[in-house]
Amino acid sequence: MLGEEYTQEKLDYFEKIISKRYEKNIPPGLKDRNKKKKRKFATLEFETSFGDAMFWLDIIEFVKEKKFSNVVIISDDKKSDWCTRSGTSESELLPELKVEFLKETGIPVIRKSSSLFIKDILSLSEDEQKGIEKEIDEIEKIKSEIEYQDTIIVRARKNGFKKVFIGENSWYSVRINEDRIPFLRYIAVYQTTPVKKITHYAEIKDIIISPEDSSKKKILFGCVKNFV
Incomplete structure (x- = not known):
């Protein structure tokens, strides 16, 4: 809008x-x-x-x-x-x-x-331009969330990871198949560039309707732990 x-x-x-x-x-x-x-x-x-x-x-x-x-x-x-x-x-x-x-x-x-567009408005080196293109490709290839056995993996940028995943112990507007909800026990987060790996996980406490989009879910979870 x-x-x-x-x-x-x-x-x-x-x-x-x-x-x-x-x-x-x-x-x-x-x-x-x-x-x-x-x-x-x-x-x-x-x-x-x-x-x-x-x-x-x-x-x-x-x-x-x-x-x-x-x-x-x-x-x-x-x-x-x-x-x-x-x-x-x-x-x-x-x-x-x-x-x-x-x-x-x-x-x-x-x-x-x-x-x-980014190249046009900024003075970028060839390496910087390639880095941006790789990040855009990464966003397109990695889904927002992936269900794997008893774990759902969500993708987060730096600010969202710190403010919401760590700060609120929750994650908003997640697409989840309804029939999978009873089997999900954990949520893990994949941090995008420059980290580009799954770094933290937590045990799911509840999955409710997202206040931002009623067709999606909000995940509430407990203490966040690092992957060792």
């Missing part, structure tokens, strides 16, 4: 527009339209298949009210309902999306990958 906080009425409005767009095969979001599942945030509810299209319409609506000369979308999404040359790091937005954006806002839009 870019502008004002969503209301259910606004989400319902978006869904009506997006349903008509999908009927006419208008991107983005076409790759997700077969997903038939509701997603909840507190009291709000919407179809998961509408996520990309809602993001796109929200950008257009937000930009209409601003005085920008150009708009850059920073994204590593390479699906063919967003980009040309699907699968390459520097794919461009589909021509029809560029045209729609220009017609609706009067402002041109381009897409850049995370690594290229």
Whole structure:
């Protein structure tokens, strides 16, 4: 979300527009339209298949009210309902999306990958650029959480690890298969770059509905221990 906080009425409005767009095969979001599942945030509810299209319409609506000369979308999404040359790091937005954006806002839009955007705004050495690209690849390859026997492994950046995992003895918005919950006893954390390994674990005390996303869980656990 870019502008004002969503209301259910606004989400319902978006869904009506997006349903008509999908009927006419208008991107983005076409790759997700077969997903038939509701997603909840507190009291709000919407179809998961509408996520990309809602993001796109929200950008257009937000930009209409601003005085920008150009708009850059920073994204590593390479699906063919967003980009040309699907699968390459520097794919461009589909021509029809560029045209729609220009017609609706009067402002041109381009897409850049995370690594290229960081390179453009910072003076980076070749090694630094490669390091950033490796970290982005790492994030894409490692899932947010992995269930392994009686343990769930979550991924954390430095700040989240210290503030939440260590500071609160909990972890938010975790995807867990319901049938696995009775068998989970431990949570372990994989710290991303520069650590890049599983460093700590704890015994799970409870698994509850996440206050941030009712389709996910919040894990509460006891004393955190180091892996030796």
